[in-house]
Amino acid sequence: MDSYKDLYYPSRLATAQGEEIRHVYCLHALNHVLKANSQVLNNNTRKRDQKSGLDEEDLRDQGLTRPKVLIVVPFRESALRVVQILISLMEVPDKKVDVSNKKRFKDQFGCAPEDRPPNLRRPDDYEAVFAGNIDDHFRIGVAILQKSMRLYSPFYSSDIIVASPLGLRTIIGSEGEKKRDFDFLSSIEILIIDQADIYLMQNWEHVLHLMSHLNLQPTDSHGVDFSRVRMWSLSNWSKYYRQTLLFSALQEPQINSIFNKHCFNYNGQVAVKNIPKTGSICQVLVQLPHVFQRLEADSVLSVIDARFKFFTDKILPQYRDAIMSHTLIYVPSYFDYVRLRNYFKKEELSFTHICEYTDKPGISRARQFFLKGQRQFLLVTERFHFYKRYTLKGIRNLIFYELPTYPHFYSEVCNMMKAWKQGEEATWTCTVLYSKYDAQRLAAVVGAERAAQMLQSKKNVHLFVTGENN
Template sequence: PFVQHLGNELSEEEVRKLASGTRTRTQAKWPRLGTMTCSSALDRFGAVGLESSVKPLLLHKTLEANWPLVNKTFVAQGSSQDVSPLQRELLGLMGSYRDVYFPESSPMAEAREVRSAYCLHALNHVLKANARVLANNSHLRDRKPGEELEDECRDQGMTRPKVLILVPFRDHALQVVHILISLLEPKGKKMDVSHKKRFKDEYGEQASDRPPNLSRPDDYHAIFSGNVDDHFRIGLSVLRRSLRLYAPFYSSDIIIASPLGLRTVLGTEGESKRDFDFLSSIEVLVVDHADVYLMQNWEHVLTTIKHLNLQPLGSHGVDFSRVRMWNLNNWAQYYRQTLVFSSIQDPQINNLLTKHCFNYRGQVSVKNLSKVGSICQVVVQLPHVFQRLNSESFTDQECRFQFFVDKVLPQYRDAVMSHTLIYVPSYFDYVRLRNYLRKEEVNFASICEYSARSQVCRARHFFQKGDRQFLLFTERFHFYKRYAIKGIRNLIFYALPTYAHFFSEMCNMLRAGSDAGDSGWTCTVLYSRFDLHRLAAVAGAERAAQMLRSQKSVHLFVTGEEHSL
């Protein structure tokens, strides 16, 4: 597969077809991954078959020997297999060199299996590429004087880095490097790894300032364990018998970085000190924990993608007689494989693949809708009113704002409807609502991810006591802090939450700080026809489809022990 993928020469007509973005879509269903959408611009790369074995990958011997040991955590006790069903199917897709989007990589379960799988694939790609270069070097040394250079010796890109792995925190980079070392180590021997102590000091456990007495859910501990610094980048050079950490980018085979860490190197147009040539020949891009970047800064991800596979501004010592023709033709983006892993379906992540990825072998996206929504995890007796907007697009925020101001907010302005929390996923929507409430002199407090601890304490206190009628609350604050907000009686979701389980978490907060016999709680949710995945994750796929098809724009559900949905 490696030779077939990189050795395939595209015609100019095929390149024009790839650049147009027109794709043929088909569906496939696999035992573990479920329903998948397969898209391809070229007819000869259509739907995927069922690659039920990793043998077609033709793994490097060292990787094949070490894989069972590295992967033993995910194999059932007593099983003779050395690969889980999920990894078997993911490795089959990766080995076909198609783009892959897997949005069910839970940080508590699948994420570890996924990480081992893409490390195996990335390292296999690097070892095969390096082995080919070394073999051709030997062939060229034995070449007779005056003998012409064969096309088979075109085995390189414009720069050396071949694999870029994006992870959100240093702890994730630490785990990736540990897996790579384990895969490379000779059996029974320790691998020669340079700067190992420095790497452990900089990427290992750090002191936490979080209060130890706060109870947080399992997904929080899974995401925020270890070193959670999000500004880093490190180059890895894979040699014959050693691994060099902190290698200069132009001497690296693999780059592991956070989007923010790369963003500071890439710079902006007009800056004197900026560099992006080292991304010119990336052949495998891994975007792990893509949903976390939505909580950080998605623009950093887009900036990184836009700087991939551009023609370098300098030569950087490359031997142009060894550069592949498709690299010289500036067609590298059509050969780049992009692997995206997330715990949720999200339009922005989908857009990353549809608008910025042009792999000539096509794309495969897992498209399973949630059968049981997170609303079933709401344990309080609570009526949920879902109100549908007539929005023109996913990004049409004007319609949502006017609907909220004209239809929803007036219902809660009465003093009787106090203790109302407004949950806002987008920070830009939060700023707009905050400015509007200030202008209208509404009695409210606000909490966002940029609020100082003292501001958060005051806002929570005033809201619980009823001194502030409204509390404007951002999703990112909940993602990073998970504080229990006491005193909520009315809950408004300005938009459906990015993470479905946040819906039940917020609804169940109504019990906090409430009297045993307290009642009269309400929950209002705004959604549009472009919120299919989020709505399905909250309400369930079947119920979401009915709500979107219905002529009615308002739907009521009641949760609690005495009620059924």
């Protein structure tokens, strides 16, 4: 971090290291801002004294706009913790830092204890991610002064901006809109994207939109003294001097593409790679045969249609029989879910469906229909599981239309089967569809060594059995 290289760290787990990572990048950001501000003040003094032989090039110490650090976090609770860490880092023994608008900040970003629903048991990672205020539409400017800090400062008077992708998207706007502003992103020197995996569950388009508006030449001068602006800022080279710190809980092609396509740091890049040895299939506790079926596709774009055709032609006919009732179909992509839902309606199949937009009565009805066997199929989106983490009872057959984004979701969904024991464990089934483009997700589920063998094998079907008594 101190070398100002770009960093991609895909092992930021919600249940471990989260606070330590947050503390480290806050320290780095604050150190950068304090040093930059100190240099500006020193140069102001030098200029005021008008020493002879003073080279004007030495006074170039600013960007085209003031904001230097952008910290992107998913929820208000994350922003609250970031600001609290910044305040604690500025405090010195026996003297508290003066923070303006602190009460307003705590009221808007804090969370009352009564807001939390009682008696709900959820996995540890869910409790860690969804702690506190989970509103995802916010942005706040932070001005760092010598002995004080100002919250809610206007962006063009701020040193650090803490925001969510949605909060930034609403101010950046879209092409053609009259009220849009992204000049404040023109001179960002450190970009920190924390908990990047959660944006996959929110709206990844907002992150891509943000990345495409970073370090562009501003449309207005905003009162800048051009004699103090660094030459590389004036030459529109800011993106080559920006450090990007990317923290995620998993390795995913969409996150990798941000690092590969939008990071141009001349200092270089450092990417941490974790090779999973065992995979999350080892956490499956029920006795269950897992049939992994490989589908062939010529390109990343064609794999969507190839998967749908493979599912409707090869997989679905095996489950149409009434004997194969209580079949849950887990669909990671909302677009695939809509496509399948429309196909099931067209074919007049007995099914019900739940997604992240389904209301509570709709969820209850669907769960009851599925549990009692009144509907043969239940379509479920990955985002529904991410945000709700309900235990769905009544599963006898399980189909993963695509491998889960989070590897531990695989074992969680498989283990739901044990919530409804009717003495029929011997007839339970699990089918997983994958292609060569799912290599990272496959490795996270079955382990890197097995995944390599499966992808290189001439066979398209592989069987694993879990939960056997050895």
